[in-house]
Amino acid sequence: MTASLFSNTTRRPLADELRPQHISEVIGQEHLLGPAAPLGIMLANQQLSSFILWGPPGVGKTTISRLIALDAGYEFIQLSAVSTGIVDLRRTLAKASDLRASAGKATVAFIDELHRFSRPVQDALLPAVEDGTIVLIGATTENPSFSLVSALLSRAKVFTLNRLSNAQLGTVVERAERHIGKSLPLTADAHQALLAMADGDARYLLGLCETLFLLDESALLDVPALSAVVQTRAPLYDKGQEEHFNLLSCFHKSLRGSDVDASMYWAARMLQGGEDPAVIFRRLSCAASEDVGMADPNAMVQVVTAWQAFERVGLPEGRLFLAQAISYVATAPKSNASYLAFDRAAALARKTGSLPPPKHILNAPTKLMKELGYHVGYQYDHDRPDAFSGQEFYPDDIAQSSPDPLYVPNERGFERDIKNRLAFWASRRQSKR
Incomplete structure (x- = not known):
């Protein structure tokens, strides 16, 4: 097996050679493929409806789609939204329509990276999905809620695929070792580091294995040596999505x-x-x-x-x-009292509209304003005991309704002191009434 795999310069990638040939060989995703799970039920009844597979790379979206379609007896056509234009899509839909009319066979149109289709192209799929010309299976790594048109989402269920666990990735490695007929030249710690490098992606993991299978099996690599041989994968992170x-x-x-x-x-x-x-x-x-x-x-x-x-x-x-x-x-001690206070203040402002402020806290720069009573009765707080006058600053209509406090500090951290201050000022105001 080793000679045929590595001596043939036109050999297929290891990930392709190990691609499951039956749905039972798929590793992981039992929540979708089990007998009582959504895709398992579809397969048992040999009746597929359109769905979207959403998940990270290398977890089996393409493989699951192909196996379900073929096992259920559907024609399977695979497209990539990266390289397929509207003309290619219409050609595919026409082929599916002809097959349905001539042989009565339904077609699964699997579209990888479905989120890369523009909205007009996504819209072009709708009639064919609606009338049953195709059963659409889409694969996407991006949240369908943001990347797919709502009309398409209303016609297709969305199923989420999970990243593979290290235990499941370990099963992938075991399959690769049996297929090649040799073990990876890694210490136990390096073996675990390899699984971590894959970050839940079986396809990427098998790419790493291909490199490692070329090495001498007798010289085991530790973690630093492994890092020197293979590149550490950049974390999956899209800053704009x-x-x-x-x-x-x-x-x-x-x-x-x-x-x-x-x-x-x-x-x-x-x-x-x-x-x-x-x-x-x-x-x-x-x-x-x-x-x-x-x-x-x-x-x-x-x-x-x-x-x-x-x-x-x-x-x-x-x-x-x-x-x-x-x-x-x-x-730090936590309090959202200020945040809540401003929300309450905004609600009070919306409710009360453009109430006039009390005249005693308005400046009177003109003679007319003085004659109208602006600034009359204002008390300069610094001239009062404890720099606190206790005068009213709310509009009269709000003050007369005795509103509940907007800012209600808690007993954590510095707000404990603030709460005591507010209580002191409240008692001073009360004593003036």
Whole structure:
């Protein structure tokens, strides 16, 4: 087996040679392929409806589509949205229509990278899907909610494929070793490192295996030697698409949840994926205000100062400033009282409209304004005991309704002191009434 595999210069890639020939050989995705799972039920009934397979690279989207179509007795036509234009698509639809009319056989049109079709091309698929000319199976690595037209989504179920676990990738390696007839020349630690390098992608893993099978089996590679032989894969991360927002969300929620380790992890994931550090600092700033707020006003100072230092120094040393800011925000006491207060203030402003302000807090730069009573009765707070006059600043209509407080501090961090101040001022106001 080894000689035929490596001596033939026109041999197929190992990933193609090991492509499953029956649906039972597919590794993983039991949640879709099991007897009681959606695709398993379709296959058992030999009746397919249009669906979209959404998942990361190398988890079996193309293989599953082909095997399901052939096992169910459908004609299978494979297209790629990268290289297929509207003319090619119409030719395929015409061929499927002729096959249906002449032989009564249904056609599965599998379209890889379906999200790369423009909206007009996606729209061109709709009539053929609607009248049953084709059963559409699309494959995409991007969230269909953002990348596919709603009319197409309404006619096709969306099934999510999972990245393969290290245990499942280990099964892939075992199959490759049996196929080649030799073991990978790796120590146990290097073997685990190899699975981690694959990052859930069986196709990429088999590409690495092809390189390693060329080496002498007797000289086992440790982790540093493995890294020298094969390239470390760049993390899957699209700065302009869903993954960008997903990881930012994970980062922010970890900060809010006071999990400093997870916060560090998600920030590192984004940096390794090529994210602009300014994006991470912007989210840190939001968390410092929204989730820490007045419980620790220094959180915003720490973030902005670290951001400024980062801009002056840059990477790699700048990651120290980022790490310090993350540590501060994640471990700071939390309060969203200021955030909620402004939401309540906005709601009150919408409800009350353009109420006039009380005249005593209006300046009177003209004679007419003085005659109208502007500024009359204003008390300069610094002239009062404790620099507090207790006068009213709300419009009269709001003040007379005795509104509930908008800003309600909690008992965490610095807001405990603020709460005491507010209680003191409230008692002073009450004593004046």
